[in-house]
Amino acid sequence: MPRHRTTALATAVLAVAAGAVTTVTTGAAAATDPAVTAAACESGYVALTYDDGPNPSTTQALLTALRNANARATFFNTGQRVQQNPALARAQVTAGHWVANHSWSHPHMTQLSAAQMNQELSQTQSAIAQATGVTPRLFRPPYGETNATLQSVEAQLGLREIIWTVDSQDWNNASTAQIVAAANTLQAGGIILMHDAYQTTINAVPQIVANLAARGLCPGMISPSTGRAVAPDGGSTPTDPGPGSCTATYAETQRWGDRFNGQVTIRAGSAAISSWTSTVTLTAPQSVSTTWNGTPSWNGSVMTMRPNGNGSLSPGATTTFGFTVMANGTWTTPTVTCSTP
Numbered sequence: 001m002p003r004h005r006t007t008a009l010a011t012a013v014l015a016v017a018a019g020a021v022t023t024v025t026t027g028a029a030a031a032t033d034p035a036v037t038a039a040a041c042e043s044g045y046v047a048l049t050y051d052d053g054p055n056p057s058t059t060q061a062l063l064t065a066l067r068n069a070n071a072r073a074t075f076f077n078t079g080q081r082v083q084q085n086p087a088l089a090r091a092q093v094t095a096g097h098w099v100a101n102h103s104w105s106h107p108h109m110t111q112l113s114a115a116q117m118n119q120e121l122s123q124t125q126s127a128i129a130q131a132t133g134v135t136p137r138l139f140r141p142p143y144g145e146t147n148a149t150l151q152s153v154e155a156q157l158g159l160r161e162i163i164w165t166v167d168s169q170d171w172n173n174a175s176t177a178q179i180v181a182a183a184n185t186l187q188a189g190g191i192i193l194m195h196d197a198y199q200t201t202i203n204a205v206p207q208i209v210a211n212l213a214a215r216g217l218c219p220g221m222i223s224p225s226t227g228r229a230v231a232p233d234g235g236s237t238p239t240d241p242g243p244g245s246c247t248a249t250y251a252e253t254q255r256w257g258d259r260f261n262g263q264v265t266i267r268a269g270s271a272a273i274s275s276w277t278s279t280v281t282l283t284a285p286q287s288v289s290t291t292w293n294g295t296p297s298w299n300g301s302v303m304t305m306r307p308n309g310n311g312s313l314s315p316g317a318t319t320t321f322g323f324t325v326m327a328n329g330t331w332t333t334p335t336v337t338c339s340t341p
């Protein structure tokens, strides 16, 4: 089943091949003309997925290949690699792709306790939210290994489990031609497993997309409600809130039998901001027992959080605050906003 790491040889080759790539593209999204898309995608949508990134040696080249093919994909990132390469995770989102959860450390999840599973998934949720401003809705277990305990942890975190309908075998030394051939077996709604680590996989992008187009199929997003590939709705791409504005993104980072921890990521828009104010709206009878990294005030179920210190953020920069919610039997996810003076 899909491996996590390349062989030492492959890693060395890729590092040389991509050694010159040091910039992170933040250009326009790979959006297609809607009029063209409607006609071209008459047979439906499939999902291109790339696991185990982001990788400093390959992600940028993969993003370039996808942009050149005008294709959007879903990246199942590990939390550990997002923490190491936050700019690459952000570049995935900026380029119009979808980011999803592939655990923190790529373990065999079914060998873990429920608490360890929760830790793997919730830490990754918050690392991705912090790096990209997007809280994932999809989770792919490493190696496709799952069980009922894992599925209940996923459900608690609002994650839909996604496996695949076609395995490209790129992790198993498949050639570019073999990866392209695997993609040719995709049916509408289907999902192909690939990895963000292999030059063979990157080289397959143009032919995969051309062959899909010839069959009336287009790369789409994975629906969190059905788990199938559907037309993109653009919903996971954070829009620039505008100069002087900010966005707030919520992620649940831990849950116990009676309470959960929430984390809010505040992100500045395309210009620096000098301060911010965030609201967190709870559902009665929930109550907040503790907060950190901010100064709260209250009005009923609405907590208003202000920064400790001056709250200034440079363009695109983020900061976070957190809180513990006593559920009192209600597990509704808080809603959050951000505003600037």
Ligand SMILES: [Zn+2]
Pocket (backbone or CB within 6 Å): 002, 003, 004, 051, 052, 102, 106, 142, 143
């Ligand atoms: Zn993997």
